[in-house]
Amino acid sequence: xxxxxxxxFMSHRKIYWxxxxxxxxxxxxxxxLSGVDRSETLSSGSKLxxxxxxxxxxxxxTESDAILSEALLNxxxxxxxxxxxxxSVSQNDHRFTVVSLNHKVINFNAIESFExxxxxxxxxxxxxxxxxxxxxEDSAKSLLIQCISAIGIVFVLLTFYISIKYKKxxxxxxxxxxxxxxxxDCLVSFFSIIFFNIPLDENIFAVIIAVMGCSVNxxxxxxxSIRENKKFFGETVSYADIANMSITESxxxxxxxxVCMIVSALITVVITAVYGAFNISALCVPIIFxxxxxxxxxxxxxxxxWVSLLERSK
Amino acid sequence: xxxxxxxxxxxxxxxxxIGFSVLAFLGLKGTAxxxxxxxxxxxxxxxxxxxxxxxxxxxxxxxxxxEVRPERVRDAENIIEKRLAVFDLKSYDVSADLSExxxxxxxxxxxxxxxxxxxxxxxDISMSANIIFIMGTPSSPDAMSDTxxxxxxxxxxxxxxxxxxxxxxIRYIEIGLNQAGTQAALKLRSESPDKLITVWMDDECIYCxxxxxxxxxxxxxxxxxxxxxYSLDFAKRRVAYISAGALPFDIEPIRYGYVAQSDSIVxxxxxxxxxxxxxxxxCIFMIAYYKLSGVVAAISLIGQSAGIVAFITGFLNMDxxxxxxxxxxxxxxxxxxxGMGAYSSVIVNERIKDEVLKGKPLNSAVAAGCTISxxxxxxxxxxxMISGIIIMGLSSGKDALCSWIMKxxxxxxxxxxxxxxxxxxxxxxxxxxxxxxxxVVLTGFMIKSLTYYEIFSDRSLYGGKILKEVxxx
Numbered sequence: 001x002x003x004x005x006x007x008x009f010m011s012h013r014k015i016y017w018x019x020x021x022x023x024x025x026x027x028x029x030x031x032x033l034s035g036v037d038r039s040e041t042l043s044s045g046s047k048l049x050x051x052x053x054x055x056x057x058x059x060x061x062t063e064s065d066a067i068l069s070e071a072l073l074n075x076x077x078x079x080x081x082x083x084x085x086x087x088s089v090s091q092n093d094h095r096f097t098v099v100s101l102n103h104k105v106i107n108f109n110a111i112e113s114f115e116x117x118x119x120x121x122x123x124x125x126x127x128x129x130x131x132x133x134x135x136x137e138d139s140a141k142s143l144l145i146q147c148i149s150a151i152g153i154v155f156v157l158l159t160f161y162i163s164i165k166y167k168k169x170x171x172x173x174x175x176x177x178x179x180x181x182x183x184x185d186c187l188v189s190f191f192s193i194i195f196f197n198i199p200l201d202e203n204i205f206a207v208i209i210a211v212m213g214c215s216v217n218x219x220x221x222x223x224x225s226i227r228e229n230k231k232f233f234g235e236t237v238s239y240a241d242i243a244n245m246s247i248t249e250s251x252x253x254x255x256x257x258x259v260c261m262i263v264s265a266l267i268t269v270v271i272t273a274v275y276g277a278f279n280i281s282a283l284c285v286p287i288i289f290x291x292x293x294x295x296x297x298x299x300x301x302x303x304x305x306w307v308s309l310l311e312r313s314k
Numbered sequence: 315x316x317x318x319x320x321x322x323x324x325x326x327x328x329x330x331x332i333g334f335s336v337l338a339f340l341g342l343k344g345t346a347x348x349x350x351x352x353x354x355x356x357x358x359x360x361x362x363x364x365x366x367x368x369x370x371x372x373x374x375x376x377x378x379x380x381e382v383r384p385e386r387v388r389d390a391e392n393i394i395e396k397r398l399a400v401f402d403l404k405s406y407d408v409s410a411d412l413s414e415x416x417x418x419x420x421x422x423x424x425x426x427x428x429x430x431x432x433x434x435x436x437x438d439i440s441m442s443a444n445i446i447f448i449m450g451t452p453s454s455p456d457a458m459s460d461t462x463x464x465x466x467x468x469x470x471x472x473x474x475x476x477x478x479x480x481x482x483x484i485r486y487i488e489i490g491l492n493q494a495g496t497q498a499a500l501k502l503r504s505e506s507p508d509k510l511i512t513v514w515m516d517d518e519c520i521y522c523x524x525x526x527x528x529x530x531x532x533x534x535x536x537x538x539x540x541x542x543x544y545s546l547d548f549a550k551r552r553v554a555y556i557s558a559g560a561l562p563f564d565i566e567p568i569r570y571g572y573v574a575q576s577d578s579i580v581x582x583x584x585x586x587x588x589x590x591x592x593x594x595x596x597c598i599f600m601i602a603y604y605k606l607s608g609v610v611a612a613i614s615l616i617g618q619s620a621g622i623v624a625f626i627t628g629f630l631n632m633d634x635x636x637x638x639x640x641x642x643x644x645x646x647x648x649x650x651x652x653g654m655g656a657y658s659s660v661i662v663n664e665r666i667k668d669e670v671l672k673g674k675p676l677n678s679a680v681a682a683g684c685t686i687s688x689x690x691x692x693x694x695x696x697x698x699m700i701s702g703i704i705i706m707g708l709s710s711g712k713d714a715l716c717s718w719i720m721k722x723x724x725x726x727x728x729x730x731x732x733x734x735x736x737x738x739x740x741x742x743x744x745x746x747x748x749x750x751x752x753x754v755v756l757t758g759f760m761i762k763s764l765t766y767y768e769i770f771s772d773r774s775l776y777g778g779k780i781l782k783e784v785x786x787x
Contacts (some may be wrong), residue, residue, distance in 0.1 A: 041571075041732070105568055108433040115433075129432065132572040139373065139569045143732065150708045157700050165693065203643045206705050206735035210742055213701030214650055217657055217694040224690050256660045260599065261653030264592045268649055271591060275584045283646045 009247045010240035014303035020184055020301055021191055023293075027191030034194055039201035042144045044082075046100040047133035053126045054095060072121060073098075080105055080114040097128070105134045147205035154209050155182060158216050166223045169230050177305035178219055178253065181297035185215050188293040189286035198282045211287045214261065215294035218254045222298050225250040226306070239310045243303040251299065258295045262288055323763035327756055328613050335620035338629065353626035355637065357586065361405050361423065363641040363734055366585070369403075369422035370432060370572040371733060374440060374656035376415055377564035384412035391417050394439055398556035400550045401435070405639070407733075417565065418731055422639070425489040432572045437549070440567070444468060446514050446562040449502070451522065455514050465502065465511060470495030474556035476549045485543035487552055489535035496533035501527045513537075515555065585645040592649055593619050596656050604663045606775035610760045614752040618655045621748040622648060622741055644737030646704035651745030656696055658753030661694075662687045665777075666761065668778050676765045680776070684758035691754050702746065705739030708732070 040047045068096070073087040077098050089096040098114075100106055118127055159182065163175035189208050193200060225246035248256060265284040272280040341356020352359060364371050374394075376382045391410040394417060398406045406421035419439060446455055450462030458464075473490040491499055502511070507526035512519050513535075521528070521537050528535060537544075537552075544552070599613035604611060626644075628635035666683030674682065709732050764770040 105570070107567070108436045112433045128574065128575045129572070132432065132570065134567075134570050136568045145621055146708055150704050154701055154704050157704075161697065161700070183562075200695055202708075202732040202735055203738075204740050206643055206708070207646055209701050209708075210647060210650055210698075213698040213742065214657075214694075216653060216697045217654075220690055220693045220697070221661070224693075253660060255663050256603075256664070257657040258655075260358060260596055260656035260660065261650065263599070263648045264653045264656075267592050267595055268588045268646070271588045272584055277584045280585065280588070280642045280645065283643060284649075287646065287650070304489055 008244060009300065010243050010304060010307055013300075013308065015043055016296075016300040016304055017102040020297070023191075024184065024187055027187060027194075031194050034197065036194060037199045038144075039199035040133040040140075040142055041135055041201050042147075044104075044134070044135050044137040044140040046098075048098040048106070049095060049130045050098070051093075051095050051130050053128075054124060057292045058148045064201045069122070070096075070206055073118070076117050076121060077114060080117055081110050100134075105136050120230075141266060143202055147202055150209055151186065151205065151212070154212050155179075155186070158182065158212060162216060162219060162223065165220075166227055169223065169227050170306075170313075173306045173309040174223060176309060177302040178216070180210060180305055181219060181294070181302040182216065183302060184213065184297045185290050185294045187289035192285050192289035196282070196285050198285060203283060204286060207283050208286055208290070210291045215290055215298075218258060218294050218298035219302050221250045221253050221257070222246060222303060226303070243307045247299055254295055254299055258291050262291050265291070324610070324760045327760050327763075331613055331617035331620075331752075331756070334624075335616050336622035338624040338627075341627075352631040355629060355631050357623060357627075357630075359627050359637065360623070361627075361637040361639045363639040363644075363737070364420060364422055364571065365573050365734055366641055367404070367422045368573050369420065370435065370570065371418070371420040371709060372436065372439070372567045372571075373569040374417045374565040375568050377566045378562060382415050382563050384415075384507055387412050387415050388415065389562050390565065392465075393443075393558045393561055394419060397439060397554055399514075400554040401438075402547075405637075407639075416568075418733075420639075423442055436567060436570075440561075440565050441555075442450075442516050442561050442564060443558070444514075444516055445471065445556060447527075448512050448514065449506070449509050450509055454517050456517075462753055466491070466495050466498060468560050470498070471556060471559075474553045476544075476546070476553055478543075482541075482542065484538070485546065485549055486539070487537040487544065487549055487556075489556060491533060491535065497531040499525075499529040499535070503531075503533075503655045517648065520552070585642065586638075588645060589619075589648050600656065600659055604659070604667075606764065606770060607663045607666060607761055610660075610757055611656075611663065611753075611762070613760070614659065614757045615652060615655045617756070618745070618748045618752040619648075619652060621752065622651060622745050624736070625748075626741070638737055638740050639733065641734040641737050643735045644741055647738035647741035647745070650698075651741055651749065654694065654746065655749050655753055657694055658687075658691045658749055659757065661690050662754065662761075666776055670773055676771060676773060676776065678764070680758075680761050680765050684754070684761070688754050688758075692750060696747075696748050698746040699743050702739045702743030705735055706743065707739075709736040709739060754766045 013293050051252055055075075070087060070089045073089065073096060074085075077085040077087050081098065082100055082104070085098055085100045087096055087098050111129070115129075159178045162178045163171050166174045182200060186208060189211065193204055198204065226242060229237075229242045229249075237245075265287045267286070269281045269284045272278065272284075322457050337354050337356075339357055341352060341359055342354035344351045344353060361367075363369070364701075379686035387410050391408055395408040398408065398421060400642050401421070402424055404422045404424045406419070408417065408419050410417045445468040447463065447466035448455065448458060448462050449465050450459070452458045452462050459514070470491050471489055474651075475488055475490045476485060480486055502509070502525040510522060511525050511528050513521040513528075515741060594613065597615055600611040600615070602608065626638050626640055628637045660686060665687040666680050669679035669683045669686075670676065672679070761776075765776075
């Protein structure tokens with residue numbers, strides 16, 4: 001009988017837990033060191049991006065002009081948009097960004113005054129407003145709480161659903177193992193955002209929620225296999241052996257399915273990065289990390305916790 | 315050769331799926347003269363969100379935190395919607411959160427048009443547009459002297475429309491008044507024909523003329539702009555403002571996002587390229603890895619993608635079917651759904667492969683593989699659907715079903731609209747349903763059908779080793 005169990009995965013369960021613990025510790029350290037960069041939608045404030053173009057060919061902006069214009073822009077912005085504004089100019093792509101951090105919405109009259117004053121001070125430069133974002137403190141706070149709550153709700157619903165579904169192989173053992181592995185997936189995808197310095201916004205939260213729904217599939221595949229083997233072998237085989245056998249059986253399926261999704265995400269990252277659409281690439285980062293992690297957590301963490309809990313309760 | 319009495323399901327379904335996919339991707343359009351009519355919406359008819367196509371999203375609330383009754387918020391929502399109808403926009407959406415007294419407005423610029431001045435657009439949307447007629451020429455309605463007299467108000471206006479003079483075809487604006495208004499107008503015309511009447515929209519004097527000129531013989535108001543007439547755009551806007559009525563309370567933006575068309579157009583193309591490359595790579599992978607079953611999986615994946623496009627565009631070009639605005643997170647949703655489709659195909663094919671390797675006859679192995687895998691695929695899709703519902707609930711501030719489902723969880727928080735993520739939830743939810751239809755039901759039919767053909771009865775085509783044929787009997 002024992003020859004059937006090709007892998008002896010459960011004899012190394014402490015190593016898996018150590019890996020998971022190391023991942024979380026490293027992630028927490030990265031978070032502490034780099035801090036969380038929240039986008040304007042989640043941290044109140046305003047951001048205006050303008051493009052500029054000199055109207056006469058003789059008006060080429062030199063390096064000294066650039067410093068001058070940044071100072072000029074800052075002065076104009078502070079006069080018209082408020083004291084807590086800061087302007088940064090990117091000469092290469094002919095753009096400048098106005099950021100306001102006073103937690104108030106910049107109204108459109110102020111924007112108009114800013115543009116009017118600019119065109120008076122720099123008549124030979126044409127300005128075009130490319131994008132504008134402004135969010136009040138209450139909305140930003142509410143959106144952040146909603147996003148975190150939504151992750152919590154998905155977390156609870158998915159765990160509950162899987163626990164009910166596999167209650168025959170112990171409701172609580174499945175519940176705890178599913179909870180732990182989902183939590184690790186979530187944390188790793190969150191750490192990946194921090195690591196790559198991606199601004200946290202509602203899109204990122206939505207992507208994490210979406211990928212949570214997809215990453216539990218690996219657990220479903222594993223627990224399906226465990227349930228089948230448990231039914232087939234009954235009490236004649238230990239929990240560790242059932243887990244070993246189930247991991248061996250579902251290993252290829254979990255890898256193939258997750259590879260498909262990871263490849264999709266990688267293709268998106270490559271294409272969007274080539275075209276410079278980094279806003280889309282950024283959305284794929286948590287997906288890739290979450291899927292890689294869920295392959296590990298579902299196969300090794302979820303199964304090892306399930307085995308350990310059942311062995312302890314025996 | 316085919317066994318007798320077996321219907322060619324594979325070929326029938328493959329033709330249907332490919333036909334449907336062609337229609338969903340390319341659409342169906344007819345041309346009559348200069349006019350092109352869309353019967354079925356294709357990829358070209360996808361509506362993109364403001365971040366992808368350029369446009370704006372603004373949340374308005376009552377100015378200075380004024381307490382407003384919910385029905386007045388609804389009135390303001392309707393008025394803003396009527397105003398937006400005359401703006402040169404590709405698409406727009408207005409919704410209200412009655413409990414929080416918020417109005418959400420989102421709109422996408424028309425293709426190829428220069429983005430409008432956002433400050434001007436917001437001013438146009440949020441202006442009160444309160445119309446009053448004053449006999450006299452004050453500097454503003456608030457600075458009326460004792461000799462100035464209020465004559466008519468917005469409440470007296472019944473209708474407004476753009477018209478042309480019969481002889482010279484000059485464009486003018488005609489305002490119809492209610493009974494009380496008409497009586498007052500006729501009285502003014504007969505009793506004080508030479509008195510100047512000024513017409514005000516908020517603080518702006520929009521017209522000034524003697525009573526005999528402003529009101530015609532049947533008491534209708536007419537605005538002329540000399541011999542050249544009004545421009546069509548100006549006239550349409552003014553008519554929209556007059557006929558929609560004044561906003562019942564003053565509003566101010568508390569949250570906004572604006573993207574100029576010039577800054578957004580690139581990513582739209584990239585997103586489509588991404589979607590097609592992902593689909594192509596996964597189809598190639600499936601065919602290379604699972605051979606014949608991989609071909610079936612690829613057909614199903616193409617059908618599933620077409621289904622998602624059909625759900626996004628609305629497929630049939632009918633007024634009551636609204637397309638869902640696509641966004642960058644929506645493309646990520648598409649990518650995940652295709653990944654989920656691949657997941658279903660892998661599960662089904664692996665199960666079939668397992669059954670084939672066990673030495674079962676091909677027909678039974680395929681039937682058993684499809685049955686066993688169905689449960690896992692349903693579970694996998696259900697979890698994705700749960701995520702989809704939560705995302706849709708999180709993103710929509712209006713009285714949508716998903717928001718209603720999420721209300722018990724978010725009741726203590728004010729609603730914040732984030733429409734860009736709606737398409738992600740939408741695609742995840744409907745993509746999962748399609749995944750089950752295409753990935754399990756239709757794939758099962760097609761693979762089972764293929765096993766009845768001698769040419770396709772080689773076990774190696776289904777991932778099994780080349781064994782001696784097991785005696786079916």
